[in-house]
Amino acid sequence: MNYNVSFISLGCAKNQVNCEQMMARTRDAGHTLMPTPYGSDVVVVNTCGFIDSAKEEAIANVLEMGKLKLEGQVKKILVTGCMAQRYKDEIMEALPEVDGILGTGNYADIARAVDEVMHQGKPTWFSSIHAPEDEYDRVLTTPSWYAYLRIAEGCDNHCAFCVIPSLRGKYRSRPMDNVVAEAQKLSDSGVKECIVVAQDITRYGMDWDGKRHLADLLKELCKMDFHWIRLHYLYPDEITPELIEVMAQEEKILPYLDLPIQHCNDTVLTAMNRRGNKAYLLDLFPKLKEALPGLVVRTSLITGLPGEDEEAFEELCDFLREVNLQRVGVFPFSPQEGTPAEKMERVEFEEAVRRADLLVDVQSRIMDDYNESALGEEREILCEGFDSQTQMYFGRSYAESPDIDGRVHFEAEGEVEPGTFVMVQITDTMDGELTGKMV
Incomplete structure (x- = not known):
């Protein structure tokens, strides 16, 4: 029987890809x-459970769907x-x-779960989270001009x-032939920006033969009609000279x-x-900046981690000023149950928050300096729409990844279609974002 199914996806881009795959499985089941x-x-609520704020968001969405269920707007709720x-x-x-719950090893079972709950069943399915990845189609939920390409699942880093x-x-790398085939499909459909994601893309292929294969994959992606290729989640200790060389030589790979x-x-x-x-980090960043002119680095920093006393925190502030990173997300340490760090001695959460606020102040000045340095430049902009307010x-x-780095606002004399690349001269800033005029 045909049912009406909706999806709510929360959390990271990798989770979004999982949701797109579930949508395709559901569509293909009729x-x-x-x-x-x-x-x-x-309604399927695809949740994130990484940190406390993500859990709170997920619970709020489930409760909201529960209200709709009481009102008769929704019949059944699945949580994945x-x-x-x-x-x-x-x-x-x-x-x-x-009405039912599926673990991260059961995305492929979503259509069967829909049938189950609509026949008064209550699926609670949790298969192995270490099994090889299923390969199946996606329903893209991003705008037509960009898409995420997930190249691996899981993680072997085991940060505390x-x-x-x-x-x-x-960690399970997807077979390169499958990744390349999916990327070609995205390229053929008109995707202009391919964003390569995994929990750690620098380890791609190491579970096959102990060798890093990200550089090999990037060479294949650069043969396609993508205009931009953006890289997310590279672990610093796995960035090799070969990878830096490929990133420097291939114009499609963004700095x-x-x-x-x-x-x-x-x-x-x-x-x-x-x-x-x-010492490794202080050696790495100059190498990257030398090889990749105009390099913009996004990173995440955590304040209040176990072992961070006042001296270590001041060291972190000085480090940020020295390496001058343009995009930084700062988070107070929130101990997660079941992790080794949960049992380690640490500062109170309020102190971690205070330190996070201080570090944000440091980063704000760095961002102001970066925006100031961009004034007068001409930059290629991927237009994404028109803002009626401004x-x-x-x-x-x-320099801006979707959903996390803000926008560039610009004036244009004629109409500019979303998904179009234009050249914009940067002339000013507005609420921390760059503004300019199309040239």
Whole structure:
């Protein structure tokens, strides 16, 4: 029987790809995909469970769907994703409005789960999170001009503060032939910006033969009609001279790297089971900047980690000023149950928040200086729409990744279609974002 099914995807881009795959499985089973939950037979909430704020967002969405269920707008609720994997017992006990729950090893079972709940069943399915990845189609939910290309699942890094390995399993690289075929399909469909994602893309292929194959994959992607190729989640200790050389030689690969470092203090890094040290980072960033002119680095930093005293925190502030990273997300340490860091001695959460606020102030000044340095430049902008409030078009340059880095607003004399590349001269800033005029 055909049912109306809607999806809500929360969390990271990797989770979004999983949701797109579930949508395709549901469509191919003959069900109708609904743009909103209203009128759905089944609504699927694909959750994130990485940090406390993500869990709170997931619970809020489930409760909201529960209200719609009471009103008769929704008949059944399925919960999938990382929070489902992590808190399966708690969800079924504390959220009675949930009709079924699927772990991260059961995305391929979504169509069967829809049938099950519509026949009064209550699927609670949790297969192995270490199994090879299923290969199946996607329904793209991003705008037509960009898409995420997930090249691996799971993680073998086992950072002391992180629950991802217990939610997503061991690192499994997708076969290169499959990745290339999917990328070619994206390219043929008109995708102009391919964003390569995994929990750690620098380890791609190491589970096959112990060798890194990201550089090999990038060479294949650069043969396609993508205009931009953007790289997310590279671990610093796995960036090889060969990879730097490929990134420098291939014009399609943007000089934008999402490179999570979390901290710089050696004691903290060791306690957190992070490979590399401060000296390595101080050596790496100049090499990257020399090889990739105009390089923009996004990273994440955590304040209040176990081992971070006042001196280590001041070291982190000085490090940030020295390496001058343009895009930094700062998070106070929130201990996650089941991780080694949960049991380690640390500062109070309020102190971690205070330190995070101070580090944000440091980063704000760095961002102001970066924006000031961009004034007068001409940058290629991927137009993404028109803002009726500012009466300006908006888009992104190589320096802005979608949803996390803001926009570039610009004036244009004629109409500019979304998905079009234009040249914009940067003339000013507005609320921390760049503005300019199309040239």
